[in-house]
Amino acid sequence: MNYSRKIEEGISRYLEKVASYLREAPSDERDEIIRDLQSHIYDALASRSGAEPTLADLEAVLSEMDPPESYGPPVSGDTDAHPAPTATGPTRSLGSWAMAAMIAGIILPILLVAAGAIFGRGMNAVQIAVGFAVTLGIILELLALILGLMSWCEKTGKVAAIGAGVLILMAMLFGFALLWWYELS
Amino acid sequence: MRQWITQLRKGLLEFCILNVLSNGESYGYQIVQRLETVEELAITESTVYPILARLRKDGYLKVRSSPSPGGPPRRYFSLTALGRRRVREMNEYWDDLNHSIDAIRQNETSSGDNS
Numbered sequence: 001m002n003y004s005r006k007i008e009e010g011i012s013r014y015l016e017k018v019a020s021y022l023r024e025a026p027s028d029e030r031d032e033i034i035r036d037l038q039s040h041i042y043d044a045l046a047s048r049s050g051a052e053p054t055l056a057d058l059e060a061v062l063s064e065m066d067p068p069e070s071y072g073p074p075v076s077g078d079t080d081a082h083p084a085p086t087a088t089g090p091t092r093s094l095g096s097w098a099m100a101a102m103i104a105g106i107i108l109p110i111l112l113v114a115a116g117a118i119f120g121r122g123m124n125a126v127q128i129a130v131g132f133a134v135t136l137g138i139i140l141e142l143l144a145l146i147l148g149l150m151s152w153c154e155k156t157g158k159v160a161a162i163g164a165g166v167l168i169l170m171a172m173l174f175g176f177a178l179l180w181w182y183e184l185s
Numbered sequence: 186m187r188q189w190i191t192q193l194r195k196g197l198l199e200f201c202i203l204n205v206l207s208n209g210e211s212y213g214y215q216i217v218q219r220l221e222t223v224e225e226l227a228i229t230e231s232t233v234y235p236i237l238a239r240l241r242k243d244g245y246l247k248v249r250s251s252p253s254p255g256g257p258p259r260r261y262f263s264l265t266a267l268g269r270r271r272v273r274e275m276n277e278y279w280d281d282l283n284h285s286i287d288a289i290r291q292n293e294t295s296s297g298d299n300s
Contacts, residue, residue: 065229
């Protein structure tokens with residue numbers, strides 16, 4: 001199948017307009033809709049005109065399709081706007097926060113223990129830092145687990161919830177092992 | 186367009202899409218073409234593709250890409266195990282509802298004839 005540059009540009013323009021009306025949709029859903037619509041246009045062109053579609057064929061295909069406005073209200077009101085870079089829906093934000101809490105729950109306790117070891121005086125300071133670090137880590141991982149479960153339908157939310165769950169489980173096993181070891185010794 | 190018809194159509198879209206895919210995998214253009222034959226539903230691509238994306242995200246559909254004779258790869262949709270269960274439940278519910286509504290309508294018609 002041969003498509004001229006003008007046809008491909010015409011398809012891109014239509015898809016960009018649709019994307020501008022889908023700005024409020026989650027980015028993964030918007031990308032899927034655009035990919036499906038792109039295939040739809042090429043399939044419609046192929047069924048209409050065979051191997052050598054013309055610009056007139058494309059115009060006919062697009063005129064039979066829904067106008068870009070059918071996909072929702074544009075944020076800027078500019079129908080010629082380019083596709084939005086990313087979506088910022090509430091579910092996506094929640095998943096990102098869950099991921100941030102999970103990572104912070106690993107990094108911050110490590111930094112806290114390191115600070116205690118470097119700047120503290122004696123073993124007592126290190127022990128206090130470890131105590132704070134463990135508490136902070138558990139609070140952040142619990143937060144990540146809750147946020148992750150709330151945004152389970154999102155990939156980042158799912159990863160954060162599973163990650164936080166595994167970390168909490170590991171911390172509990174480590175704690176029990178430590179207690180058992182103290183009792184033995 | 187009457188408001189109740191619009192509301193009824195919206196509710197039936199997902200049901201129809203899942204039923205189309207219960208006959209086997211299909212790609213976007215094919216699904217739209219199939220659904221456009223049901224004139225009463227007035228289905229177009231701007232209603233079908235967002236629902237396909239949502240159903241895929243919710244785990245009812247899976248997608249595989251396959252090269253197309255011309256243009257970008259085609260995305261073939263098919264039901265997951267969850268999707269098959271959903272369409273089975275929806276069909277059972279639809280049959281029960283249809284049966285009950287038919288019974289009500291027949292009762293109303295016969296009582297109307299008697300009066």
